[in-house]
Every structure is written in C-alpha cells, then in structure tokens.
Amino acid sequence: MAGCYIHIPFCAQKCSYCDFHFSTDHSYQDEMVNALCRELELRAHDWKSEVFETIYFGGGTPSVLTEEQLNRIIQQVRRFYAVSETVEITLECNPDDCSPEQLQRWKELGVTRLSMGIQSFDEEQLRWMNRSHTAAESRSAVVNAKRTGFDELSLDLIYGLPNLTLEDWKNQIREIVTLNPEHISAYCLTVEDKTALSKWVAEGKIAISNVDQQSEQFELLVSELKQAGYEQYEISNFARNEHYSKHNTSYWKGMKYLGIGPSAHGYNLKERYWNKANNRVYLSELRKGNLPETMEVLSEQDRFNELVMIGLRTKWGVSKSELFATVQPEAEWFQIVKGYEQGKMLVETADSFVLTEAGRLLADAIASDLFIITNS
Template identity: 40%
Template sequence: MAGIYAHIPFCYTRCSYCDFYKTTDQRMKTSFIKSFCKEISQQKDFFNNNFITTLYFGGGTPSVLTIEEWKIIFEELNTSFDLSKLEELTVEVNPDDVSEQYIKGLHQLGVNRVSMGIQSFNDEHLRKMNRRHNSHQAHEAIHILKQSEINNVSIDLIYGLPYMSWDEWTQNIDWAIEADVQHISAYHLTFEKGTPYYELLKKGKLKEIPEEVSSDQFEILVKKLEAAGFENYEISNFAKPGLYSKHNSSYWTGEPYLGLGPSAHSFDGKARRWNIRSLAGYSNKIEKGDCFWEDEILSPLDIYNERIMLGLRTAKGFEYAFIDDLSNKELKRFAEEEIQKQIQLNNLEMIDGWCCVRREKKFITDRIISDLFYVIED
C-alpha cells in the first residue's frame, strides 16, 4: 500500500493563521501545471510497483483549479501511475468554490472524498482569520456536497481562538454535528512564525488563551462529537465508524508516500525527502532537469522518535513490541523507564500490547511525546 500527496500551492487570499506554502499569484498556474506534470512523470517509478491506494490533493487551496486544469493533471497521473486499486481520492476545497457543476466535475475524475476548510461557522471569526467565505456559503457548500455523488465529506474547525467565547465554540461544534458529515478535523490555533497572527502576538494585539481554557474546549469537542457517533481516532481527527481518513492514517502507520509539488514531503520507508519551498525555484529546476529536493536517511533514533510521535497521536498508540525490539540498549532502557513513568503518572496505559495516551490526557499528548523523545545532547 502507498499514497500520493499532491500540493497545489495557490490561494486567492492568505489566511491570518496559515503557514503552509502558498502563493496568491494565479498567473503562475499554467507554468506550475506544466512542471507538476513533469514531476509526476519523473516519479513514476518511486514506489517500485507498490500499488497506490490513496491520493490526496492539499494546499494551498486545490479548488482554485478549474476542471479543465484538473483534467490535465489527472491525465498525467493515470499515465504515470496505476490507480486501479485507488480506494480514496481526496481534494481539499474552500466553501465558496463549491458548486454543483464543480463537484460533479471532480467526481467524474474519480474524486470520492472532499475535505472542506470551514474553520468556523461564525462570520466574525471568519473575517478575523481573513477567510474568503462566510457562514452562509459554508452551509450552502455542505448542502451541495450532501446532494452530490461524493458521500464522504470532512470539514475543518479551529479552536483556541483568542476572540472566541465558550458559547461560540460550542455552537460551532453543534453546527458541525448538524451538518451530518462523515469526518471532522479540529485543530488548535498555533501562532506560526511568519503569519499575520504571529506578528499580532509579538505586538501584543493577540494573546494565547490559557492552557486550561484550551483543554476545556478540547474536552467539550470530544464529548459532543463522541455523543454524536464520531470516533476520536487521532488527536485532531474524528470520524463516523469505518470512515477514518485512509490517507492520513497511512502517515501515522509508516506507509510509504510520494509528495508532489513545491514543499511536498515523501517517505519511502527508509528516507525522507522534501521538495523546495518555492514555486519559481521548483518550476525552474524541473525545467532544467536539476534536483529540486533535499533528503535524509533516517537513523534508528529518528525512526524511534517518529514511531513515538506518530503512534501516540492515534487512539490505538504504538505496539510495545517495537520497544522490545530496539537494538540500542541505552535507547531501550530510556524508553522502558520513561514509558513506565508515564504510566505511573496515569498519562499512558497498555491495552492488548499497545501503548496509548489515556483518554482524559489526550490534550497533553504533545507534552507526553516530548518526554518520550530521545535527544542526544551536543
């Protein structure tokens, strides 16, 4: 099993919180598609005949592409890769790009899952985040998708906003439940360097909310969504039974994946590779036949830290046999002692040979992961 992540780096506007690589220069779309298709062709042997089961288009805002532009990309994908065993094909969309005709066009190309960046159903929140849609457009987009042949829909929400009241957050959750979608991703706001929100934080015009408030917002999120039939299968992701994101789940279980487009990452089981974070540089190097990525071979220590990080973010956790099999005696001793310490602190528990974060401690997962990381001091 393998997956492909394709990064479409175009947005019409820049959201105040987002640090993903993107550009608002739509004039570069034609040259990007040309270079992107060349990269697809160049990477056709990446998987060594391992069949592809998931394909995910993220960004940026992939829905800025027209159906005709999508057809060009899919023609190259179908030429270069065997997509006959594809189980899940996801495209991220913005609510105001959604129309009956557009969704029908995506479905005809094979798209069977849509991830929509709603973030909030509150117009004031959307304005402050510099989102280009409003709450009416969000509801209308959900309605269109529910009437379409794409019956696997995910929506994104953001919590931890400095200007969001408790009632506004619970109303957002209620609206999401009422939308009757199959998947909900909810992310805590982070002030990423280089974003407008980060600058406002430095100037004192925005403040991070207290950790206990964040924890309460997360707890009510989990409580309400689980009561509505969602399963919290990864710390930020909730799905109806049997409808977990197959593509994202493959990241957490260490499956190989190919990243296409500027800033996209790849993993072949032994090494990680990342494309340069520049659309102009990416296109120029592809056109010249130059290398447009950097890579690194993962050490046993890298593999340990990644298994801990990725595993503990999921509800299932990681298989403890992984620790038993560690060949580095010092690392094994550290891991065994730290895991036992976290169990004694009631942060971790063992279930059928798997080590996972206790349900009531999910909000501090990142802190637990940090404690389990093995870092060699310089």
C-alpha cells in the same frame, strides 16, 4: 499501501494565520501544473513496486484548479504509477468554490473525498481570519456536496480563537454536527512567524486564548463529538462509522508516501525528502529536469522517535513490534513508560502503547519523554 500527496501552491487570498506555502499570483498556474506532472514522471522509477491507495490534493487551495488541470494531474498519476481500483482521491476545498456544477465536475473526475475548510461559523471570526467564504456559504456547500453524492466529507474547525468563549465553541461544535459530516477535523490556532496574526499579537491588537482555555475547548470538543457518535481516532480527527481519512492514517501509521510539488515531503521508510518551498525555484529546476529536493537518510533512532510521535496521536497507538524492530530501548525507557501507566496516561497492551483520553492532552510532552536521544 502507499499514498501520493500533491501540493497545489495557490490560494485566492492569504488567511491571517496561515504559514503554509502558497501564492496568490495565479498567472503561472498552468505552468505549475505542467511542472507537477513532470515531477510525477521523474519520480516514477523509484515507486514502481508500490500501489497507491490514496491521492491527496493539499495546499494552498487545490479547488482553485480548473477541471482540465486537475484531470491532467490525476491522469499523470495513473499513467506512471499503479493505482488501486478503490483509490481514495481527496481534494481540499474552500466552501465558496463548491458550487453544484463544480462539485459535479469533481465527482466525474473521480474525486471521492472532500476536505472542506469551514474553520468557523462566526462571521466576525471569518473576517479577521480573512477567509474567502461566509458561514452561509459553508452550510450551502455541505448540503450541495451531499446532494452530489460525496459520502466522504470532512469538515475543518479551528478552536483557540481570540474571544472564543466556551459557550460559543459549544455552539460551533453543535452546528457542525447538525451538518452530519462523516468526518470532522479540529485544530488549535497557533501563532506562526511572519503571518498577519503574529504581527497583530506582537502589536497587542489581538489577544489569543491561553493554554487553559485551549485545553477546556479541546476537552469540550472531545466530549460533544463523542456524544454525537464521533470516534476520536487521532488527536485532532473524529469520524463516524470508521470513515477515517485513509491518506492521513497512512502518515500516522508510518507508511510510505510520495510528495509532489513545492514544499511537499516524501518518505520511503528509509529516507525523507522535501522539495524547495519556492515556486519559481521549483519551476526552474523542473524545467532543467532536476528534482528540487533535499534528502535525509533516517537513522534507526530517527525512525523509533517518529513512530512514537505519530503513533501516540492515534487510537491504534504505537506498534511494539515495529518500534522494537528499530531500536531496543534501555531499562530506563520502560520505567518512563511505567510511570505514565501508573499516572493513567498510557496503556500497554500485548501489541502496542496507547494513550488514554487524559494522556492525549499531553501527547506531545509524553512523546518527547519517550524519544531516544543519544550523544553523537
């Protein structure tokens, strides 16, 4: 199984907290689509033996693309790559882009899954985040998506927002549950450098929630969604009836993926590349027929640490056979594992290492403790 990620570096406006790579200048949007198609062509040779089970349009805001532009990219993937008959095609979208007419056009193009950035149902929070939609538009977009036949619908929320009380957060969770999506993703607000939010925090205009408040909100999230029938299959992702994101699951299971577009990453189990996070440089290099990439060859130690980091985030845990095929740890490593087992943070099965619910609260710290670091 392999996946294809396509980064669409355009947004209608800049959210106050976002540090993803994008531009609000759409004057060269068609030129960018041509460059994405050119990169797909240039990379095809190295992926001839793969069948793509997923195509994921991320960003930025992919829903700003016209029907013709989106179709051009999809057809380019199909032209140069083997694509599964049951391919999952995901489009990230904003609620205000989801008119009934637009939703129908996406459906006709073969999009099978929508990932909708709702983020909050509180109008004041949406305003300071500089989101381009209202809570009413979110509700309407979900209803329209379901009417159009999008059975795979994922909704995003953010917690850890300034002045978000536990009661407010409970109401937000319960509201999203009433919309009955198959999938919910919830992420903690982080203050990224060079964003409007970081400036406001530095100037004392906004006080973000502390670690204890964030932990309380996360635990409430897990509890409420569990009661509503959602399975936490990855730390930030919840699904009903195994409606997992196939594409993101392939990341967490350490599978191969092709990355297309400025700032996109790709991975073939041995090497990782990442494209320049600069639209003009990206366009210039593709015009010359060059791939605007930096390449890294992963060591066995790198591979081991990545498997630990991504696997511990999921309900499947880290596969012991895959892990120990890279590096055989020293006895000290197994003592650390045993310590977390005794602390009820981790469970070792015949096949894998899996975090408990308590362990998921400390997933990054536990993963870091289990990294193998050697002096070079």
